[in-house]
Amino acid sequence: MTAADPVLLVDVRGVTKTYALPRERLFERPPMIRAVADVSLAVRAGRSLGLVGGSGSGKSTLARLVMALERPTCGSVLFRGHDLNALAPAPLRRLRRHFQMVFQDPFGSLDPRYRIGRIVAEPLDALEPTTPEARRARVVESLEAVGLKSTDLAKYPHEFSGGQRQRIAIARALITRPELIVADEPVSALDVSVRAQVLNLMRDLAAGFGVTYLLISHDLAVVEYVCDDVAVMYGGRIVESGTTEAIFADPRHDYTRTLLAAVPKVPAIAG
């Protein structure tokens, strides 16, 4: 089935992912841990989905499953109707240009040995090699979209601050003009004033480039700012999902309520 529902980008169907822990005894089977347990979820074009939960809730594993960086133990992950784990390497690579990823650590996600121009062009080089002129134009376009200058092309990552590096990471994800960007805690390592800049940028790109996000975050306020829908994960399962407004206004599951109640509130500023 290739002509799937045009608005359905990601379709996760009953996915479970278990990992083997290190053996405790030599002749016993290693203990298993179930990071994601029978999760189903859909991301539709134009409706960014926020995945919230505590550490160990399985949200980052789910992000990697959607990116086809891990194989599910059972269940399937479909992108635009294609089962990512049934595809041969070549067609999977062709499909990859439509979904890209932004990582949490702005210091670890850029190879320190490469200049910005090459880092940003990486998905382009891997997925759709083009002429040097076109490549440069695309890199500049991508950098400018995230508020960086073409003169930054020749610099190395260590010459940039955390917020600027995260812009570079977003430029890299943007260069293949993807429909979906999976962002795993993209602002949690950033300072407050810089975080606001990056969040605004993410919203602008959603509006300007038609990007849909699968945003993984432990920060409910961040999810509320960027996402249209929310799924709450706990212990490897999705315990509640719905529109952002509905979940935040009227949480049904106990864990969601605990989570919302635990967020420290910043009082409104007078004036």
Added chain:
Amino acid sequence: MQGDTFLARGLRNRSFVAGGLLTLALVAVALLSLAWTPHDPLRISIPTRFAPPSATHWLGTDQFGRDVLSYIMVGAQTSLTVGIVSVVIGMTFGVTLGLCASAARGAVEEAIMRAADFIFAFPAILLAIMLVATLGPGAVNAIVAIGIFSIPEFARLTRGAANAIWVREFILAARAAGKGDARITIEHVLPNIASVIIVQVTIRFALAILAEAALSYLGIGSQPPTPSWGRMLAEAQTRIFQNAWLAVFPGIAIALSVLGLNLLGDGLRDITDPRLARKR
């Protein structure tokens, strides 16, 4: 532009400068000896044997009346050749195996690393002696033996360094960008562990010079009349109290070469890392 900054950084690093100068001197001496030496290093002259250092023979003469300085200069060729060839053998196989092990993980990694451990378990010099004893003594066999026994060290080091790179987020980013394991290994892993390998190359180079000296000292390395610092030491040891210069000068040559290479390795490690360079 990068060349400039690299050189500029290098010149500010004292170990790099000192090590580089010593190593350059070693190479220069070896090259010079191809074209010119003060005397014919192999010419035997019994009447002038055991001459102490003088204006004609700066470093004296040995038991056959050969000029020690000329002999040491030509010996540098042997040391360099042994170092280069054995390190190339060890590095090529060792780094390849290490990278494969790291990229493949699982059973392949286990097999490669246990094989390396197996070779590791034997004392290297003893194995070299065994190998040379089987294949027959000679410079080529010594080189091969030294090369083979630096493979596991390179493999283990490469695997360890590469594993530390594989867990970094930029590797995940490259996979998300659609790159395969082979491409990631070449484009991301190798450049990021290059400095570790370069340091190891200089250390193994120094060790190879020492190992060649040791094998020649034991009489199973390069054979006469090929000049070798190790054999010079062996031949000088019986007369160390009468004609000390015969042992001292080749000893100094070995020590300076090894020191130079080790300093160079230290310096290179510091300046090849852009993050370290920035903090400096």
Added chain:
Amino acid sequence: MALLEVDNLSVTLATARGPARAVRGVSFALERGETLGIVGESGCGKSLTALALMGLLPENARATGRVVLDGIDLAGLNEDALCRIRGNRVGMIFQEPMTSLNPLHPVGRQIGEALATHRGLGGAALRAETLELLGKVGIPEPERRIRSYPHELSGGQRQRVMIAMALSCRPEILIADEPTTALDVTVQKQILDLIRDLVRELGMALILISHDLGVIAENVGRIAVMYGGTIVEAAPTAALFADLAHPYAQGLFAAVPRVGWRRDSNARLATIPGVVPDLPDLPNGCTFAERCTLANDACRAAAPMPIEVGPNHSASCIRTDAARLSRKSA
């Protein structure tokens, strides 16, 4: 007289790019039982201020100024005396409990060591007190947990153990530097509630340091906002939110996404232009001048002194009139 008085505290760091004035003339006072929050972004000097109070600065740092605890000037004390005060009257908890606990010893023994050093307890009394402390910080089954090693505990429980160790000397001041940054939000709330209850119960003064405005706002009575090594604004919590005076503090608080914000308005988050500068690059005048829309030549010429903008409310800015005006009109 206040319990703790900090007067013109400065810390200079020796960096590869020359000396960096990481803390610049910080002054504040802390009364018994008072709770003070220090909030700011990375590199603002909040952690160094805390370490300077404890005399725990790194090797490359030099502190000047006066820190007076209950009438004793800590700067005039030698290492031994400082160590006694540090352990006995001031307790400190850090962001990452795993690095502050010895992985090779059971947690009971580590708490016990603190008790033995500071209070000279031993034998059955020591064990009883250890168990009581573990119970007090909310560790379930203290009898069993006393023998646990740090890696057997969750992050939240480890932080509870750290709190127990900090409490072992019955301190008069508790300094908590990002105590919950490594924890999940639900666990964070438990730990913060615990700290607040203990502070109230034991009558301690609290200095809570965090980058998280919500954590600060919910847990302290008085807030100091730091930027570029100086306290740019300080006020009781309610007064601060009612009348933000310093342009940086205004920008910082406007930049936080709030839960429920989307329902109230569709506006964008406000941002502060530019980036947090590296310490050695900070200007000599007002450290915020480069990113401030209101800055003029006078701002860049000299570091502004704190001025009173309300009762118990000060701001280090010579343009507060314009800043408050622009906020009201916005």
